[in-house]
Amino acid sequence: ATPTSIMVGTGRAAELGVLFRKGEALQLLKDARVVAVDKTGTLTRGKPELTDLIVAEGFRRGEVLARIAAVEDKSEHPIARAIVAAAEAENLDLGTLERFEAVTGYGVRATVDGVRVEIGADRFMARLGLDVGLFAGDAKRLAEEGKTPLYAALDGRLAAIVAVADPLKETTPAAIRALHELGLKVAMITGDNRRTGEAIARQLGIDEVVAEVLPEGKVEAVERLKAAHGRLAYVGDGINDAPALAAADVGVAIGSGTDVAIEAADVVLMSGDLGGVPKAIALSKATIGNIR
Numbered sequence: 001a002t003p004t005s006i007m008v009g010t011g012r013a014a015e016l017g018v019l020f021r022k023g024e025a026l027q028l029l030k031d032a033r034v035v036a037v038d039k040t041g042t043l044t045r046g047k048p049e050l051t052d053l054i055v056a057e058g059f060r061r062g063e064v065l066a067r068i069a070a071v072e073d074k075s076e077h078p079i080a081r082a083i084v085a086a087a088e089a090e091n092l093d094l095g096t097l098e099r100f101e102a103v104t105g106y107g108v109r110a111t112v113d114g115v116r117v118e119i120g121a122d123r124f125m126a127r128l129g130l131d132v133g134l135f136a137g138d139a140k141r142l143a144e145e146g147k148t149p150l151y152a153a154l155d156g157r158l159a160a161i162v163a164v165a166d167p168l169k170e171t172t173p174a175a176i177r178a179l180h181e182l183g184l185k186v187a188m189i190t191g192d193n194r195r196t197g198e199a200i201a202r203q204l205g206i207d208e209v210v211a212e213v214l215p216e217g218k219v220e221a222v223e224r225l226k227a228a229h230g231r232l233a234y235v236g237d238g239i240n241d242a243p244a245l246a247a248a249d250v251g252v253a254i255g256s257g258t259d260v261a262i263e264a265a266d267v268v269l270m271s272g273d274l275g276g277v278p279k280a281i282a283l284s285k286a287t288i289g290n291i292r
């Protein structure tokens with residue numbers, strides 16, 4: 001492509017809210033075969049809400065919610081905000097926190113008023129040696145509704161299953177359709193529960209799901225998808241996405257995302273609308289396609 005065609009293309013993209021940080025990304029997008037997307041904050045709004053809290057026998061709902069909210073109050077994860085907001089809505093007293101620890105990709109823990117509290121994914125409970133089989137039926141149902149099931153433990157005993165739901169962005173379904181119309185494969189990469197990821201993917205017609213990925217596993221997933229399908233664009237918003245954005249042929253960050261993601265990206269979607277990706281690919285085909 002000529003420098004002029006790239007200037008014209010990136011200029012037109014900017015008018016559509018798609019900012020090219022690197023000019024060569026416009027040339028690369030033309031031949032993209034697969035778009036891999038992070039789930040939370042990219043497909044979804046990234047603002048989950050607590051939808052369910054089912055306690056095990058011998059535990060009180062209010063107590064469990066207050067304890068886990070006290071711990072989540074120190075966490076930066078979107079899930080944390082959902083749990084704290086639910087406790088605030090019920091005017092619960094959160095108590096005094098000690099020894100907070102975030103176990104990335106698993107959950108969080110602390111001691112609250114002398115009670116040891118853990119909240120996180122099933123694999124977090126497994127690490128603690130806790131069997132979550134008691135809630136197997138609930139977990140399956142909640143995940144099939146596209147909700148994320150989490151578990152709470154108090155003093156080393158399984159106390160509750162908690163679910164949070166993160167609604168899709170309004171623009172997501174049309175963006176996925178547009179990518180398919182351009183002949184691309186769409187894959188989702190998420191740290192979330194497999195069943196939850198698959199339920200959301202089914203709803204959107206997403207072709208492939210890589211779920212329960214630990215932060216360091218996203219790059220490996222990107223490499224695998226590249227080998228299977230060819231040139232790959234990765235779309236993400238979080239700190240966790242930065243290595244995957246760098247590993248992709250074209251990294252696309254959500255404009256409202258973290259600075260770390262934006263720094264690692266070649267393209268930034270200023271409006272946060274995933275629809276910018278098919279638009280940029282179409283533009284790449286139109287401006288670069290016939291010039292080379």
Ligand code: ADP
Binds near residue numbers: 076079107149150
């Ligand atoms: P993602 O951003 O895709 O959710 P993460 O690696 O941040 O990926 O988290 C993976 C999983 O670990 C979450 O889906 C959740 O089950 C659990 N988790 C992480 N942080 C927290 C937290 N603060 N509270 C509860 N669960 C958490």
Ligand code: MG
Binds near residue numbers: 039041
């Ligand atoms: Mg995200």
